[in-house]
Amino acid sequence: MTAALELEGLRKSFGKTEIIRGVDLSIGKGERHAIIGPNGAGKSTLFNLITGRFPQTSGHVRLHGHDLAGKAPFEINRMGLSRSFQITNIFPKMTVFENVRCSLLWSMGYKYSFWNMVSKSRALNEGAEEILEQINLTSRRDLPAGVLSYAEQRALEIGITIAGGADVIMLDEPTAGMSNTETDYIVGLIEKVTEGKTLIMVEHDMGVVFGLCDRISVLVYGEIVATGEPEAVRADQAVQEAYLGAALEAEH
Numbered sequence: 001m002t003a004a005l006e007l008e009g010l011r012k013s014f015g016k017t018e019i020i021r022g023v024d025l026s027i028g029k030g031e032r033h034a035i036i037g038p039n040g041a042g043k044s045t046l047f048n049l050i051t052g053r054f055p056q057t058s059g060h061v062r063l064h065g066h067d068l069a070g071k072a073p074f075e076i077n078r079m080g081l082s083r084s085f086q087i088t089n090i091f092p093k094m095t096v097f098e099n100v101r102c103s104l105l106w107s108m109g110y111k112y113s114f115w116n117m118v119s120k121s122r123a124l125n126e127g128a129e130e131i132l133e134q135i136n137l138t139s140r141r142d143l144p145a146g147v148l149s150y151a152e153q154r155a156l157e158i159g160i161t162i163a164g165g166a167d168v169i170m171l172d173e174p175t176a177g178m179s180n181t182e183t184d185y186i187v188g189l190i191e192k193v194t195e196g197k198t199l200i201m202v203e204h205d206m207g208v209v210f211g212l213c214d215r216i217s218v219l220v221y222g223e224i225v226a227t228g229e230p231e232a233v234r235a236d237q238a239v240q241e242a243y244l245g246a247a248l249e250a251e252h
């Protein structure tokens with residue numbers, strides 16, 4: 001079966017510094033996969049290579065078997081891959097509903113100048129309402145997005161990420177800066193909205209990673225030092241030494 005996402009010999013240098021140093025990884029359809037690793041390991045860079053934000057120095061990224069070389073981020077998005085960012089990426093003055101509708105519109109390939117023409121489109125509105133339901137923000141639909149709580153804004157961002165119907169969802173630190181209660185809330189939401197989809201997430205909270213993901217890859221200094229099911233990764237000696245021991249200790 002073709003993998004949802006496949007990385008082969010992926011490398012990225014900035015100037016003379018090699019940041020991603022030969023990554024091979026295959027993520028299956030419907031898998032929930034976490035990429036963990038210490039600060040500066042190259043996790044965000046890897047995300048940026050996969051989503052077409054940075055061109056790779058060498059190697060391949062394949063989405064459902066199609067090589068993404070030379071594709072712009074919006075083209076990759078239309079091929080079914082959608083990402084969120086570490087920093088919340090919403091339009092604060094637009095309403096919650098408009099934020100979702102706007103991302104739906106974009107994913108359908110309309111230009112923003114057609115906004116008024118299609119604003120009455122029933123399918124579009126119904127689609128946006130459905131997403132608001134899924135992210136539990138129906139009661140907030142007419143508020144400017146900027147007045148939502150931090151956790152609600154992150155939920156909205158997840159809604160925007162899934163709005164186009166992408167089947168590969170990439171989330172960059174979705175629970176960063178959250179309390180335990182907020183984290184539980186967002187994890188439940190991620191579980192719900194990614195049901196049946198492929199999820200790839202960068203996450204520092206080990207509780208989230210071990211609870212949510214089918215497999216984990218540990219990136220250290222631009223290389224994957226281990227990939228496997230949570231318990232195998234947790235027990236891996238190299239991972240303990242390189243990263244996890246310190247991260248788990250830090251949690252206690």
Ligand SMILES: Nc1ncnc2c1ncn2[C@@H]1O[C@H](COP(=O)(O)OP(=O)(O)OP(=O)(O)O)[C@@H](O)[C@H]1O
Pocket residue numbers: 014019037038039040041042043044045046
């Ligand atoms: N555009 C760039 N130009 C030069 N160096 C960069 C660029 N982007 C990232 N780097 C460097 O690449 C390295 C990896 O950064 P990256 O942000 O990918 O790590 P990370 O694992 O996501 O870290 P964190 O967990 O802190 O977010 C860092 O040393 C960073 O300074």
